Amino acid sequence: MSDSSTQLAKPSVARNRAVRVLYRILAALSLCLAVIGVFLPGLPTTVFVLAAAWAAARSSPRLHLWLQQHPVFGPLLLNWENGRRVSRRAKRTAALVMSLSAAWMAWALRPAWLAALLILTMAIVLTWLWRRPEA
Numbered sequence: 001m002s003d004s005s006t007q008l009a010k011p012s013v014a015r016n017r018a019v020r021v022l023y024r025i026l027a028a029l030s031l032c033l034a035v036i037g038v039f040l041p042g043l044p045t046t047v048f049v050l051a052a053a054w055a056a057a058r059s060s061p062r063l064h065l066w067l068q069q070h071p072v073f074g075p076l077l078l079n080w081e082n083g084r085r086v087s088r089r090a091k092r093t094a095a096l097v098m099s100l101s102a103a104w105m106a107w108a109l110r111p112a113w114l115a116a117l118l119i120l121t122m123a124i125v126l127t128w129l130w131r132r133p134e135a
Contacts, residue, residue: 014058023059027052034073041101044125046076046090053077079135086132094129098122 014020034048049067056064068074068081079085102119109115 012058013061020059023055024063027055027059027063030055031067041097041104046086046094049073049076050080053081075135084132085135086129087135091130091132091134095126098126 014023030048030052033043034045034052037043037045037048053064053067053073056067068077075087076090079087102122105115105118109118
């Protein structure tokens with residue numbers, strides 16, 4: 001008995017060994033950036049987790065499965081892989097972190113046009129995020 005909302009996506013591994021190695025490097029780098037993003041405001045965690053899972057699915061089914069079963073990253077990935085859904089908690093957390101980052105950028109970043117450009121980019125990403133279906 002399998003529920004479609006909890007079914008794991010089957011990875012499509014690249015056939016070429018060199019390509020698999022490049023995907024694995026991208027997965028590892030993305031995962032490192034995601035972990036750093038947990039502690040560093042302004043660095044997006046979710047997008048790097050999604051990139052890591054995407055690259056892992058093409059390079060290492062074992063790593064992809066580990067990410068899907070991870071207590072922190074797993075629910076996020078399963079929601080995304082099953083309908084591109086994002087939890088309300090993740091949306092609220094992203095909004096809070098982006099707001100704090102925007103306030104810091106507006107106060108500390110010069111030239112002002114650069115801060116405005118970055119804040120506008122975050123606003124666009126946040127709008128896109130809130131338009132995703134909820135998990």
